Amino acid sequence: MHHRFCMTAHRLALLLATTFSAGTAVGQVMPDMGKLTATGGVSQVEGAGGGGLTPWALIGGYGSRDSWGANAHFTRAATQDYALESYGVAVGLFDRIELSLAKQNFRGSLAPLNDLRIRQDIVGLKIKLVGDAVYNQDLVLPQIAVGLMAKRNKGVGGLGAIGVTKVTQLGAKNESGVDYYVAATKLLLAQSLLLNATVRATKANQMGLLGFGGDKGNSYQAKLEVSAAYMLSRKLVAGLEYRTKPRNLALDNEKAYYDVFVAWFPNKHVSVTAAYVVLGDITVFNPARQRGAYLSVQTGF
Known part of the structure; x- marks a missing residue:
């Protein structure tokens, strides 16, 4: 699986390099920031453009179809027993292709997992197929x-005393894996409403933080993720998200994620998203439903 991850990341890098060199070189085009405010979404916790929990069909950045855009983000979600930090960058090309890189750091704060540390690297690719959320207002x-x-899961820290250093020792079948998804986003400007539905094929346990596949199943499952957002003004958006999850591990009765969020876009260079998030149970060792605060800051063009 490590070899497969490296091959996938390498192919994405080659695709980006090819796109940069094809036609008009992106490096010779200044970002035009031609998209409407907030129409690139925010940085999803795995690095893609969308909501906080789920990717949308929107392409990150404010570059129009003749240009490009980019952003960087830092996100922190803290529940009563755990904290997750995510940071990374994303590039949107010609409002058609998005490439993202993200790192996740997960840690425990309550015994017996108070010393738990898990890291994960994520490389993402998104390609718009059809439709335009902004300009196709007269189409369904x-x-x-x-x-x-x-x-790619980078191992388990803090559990060395019981001999656990890899997620495969917790029941996962693999340390690396690939999620595939299809996202459909409809923006209703007259109603100030955005609706999104994403179907993700995945083997990931807790987004991959506990590995991929497990003792209860090792097949891809199609899981639904939905979002709805209402534009209170041109700079302020409120909404909610719901993300269903697989249950592959006996030691983790994984449950759906959901949140209620507010995103503020003071200008096209900065956005701030705050949310109340519920991440379900995370392992049988701390079986309480995990609830807490989510804060994400994104900057770019």
Whole structure:
């Protein structure tokens, strides 16, 4: 699986290099920031453009179809027993292709997992297929994109005393894996409403933080993720998300994620998202439903 992850990441890098060199070189085009405020979404916790929990069909950055855009993000979600930090960058090309890189750091704060530390790297690719969320207001067809997230778990820290250093020792079948998804986003400007539905094919346990596949199953499962957002003003958006999850591990009765969020876009260079998030149970060792605060800051153009 490590070899497969490296191959996937290498192919994505080659695709980006090819796109930069094809036609008009992106490096010779200044970002035009031609998209409407907030129409690139925010940085999802795995690095893709969308909501906080789920990727949307929107392409990150404010570059129009003749230009490009980019952003960087830092996100922290803290529950009563755990904390997750995510940071990374994303590039949107010609409002058609998005490439993202993200790192996740997960740690425990309550015994017996208070010393737990898990890290994960994620490489993402998204391609818009049809539709335009902004300009196709007179059509029922939403904007539709396909994407993937290649993930590599970098091991388990803090459990060396009981001999656990890898997620495979917790029941996972693999340390690396790839999620595939199809996202459909419809923006209703007259109603100030955004609706999104994403179907993700995945083997990931807790997004991959506990590995991929497990003692209860090792097949891809199609899981639904939905979002709804209401534009209170041109700079303020409120909404909610719900993300279903697989249950592959006996030691982790994994449950759906959901949140209620507010995102503020003071200008096209900065956004701040705050949310109340519920991440379900995370392992049988701390079986309480994990609830807490989510804060994400994104900057770019």
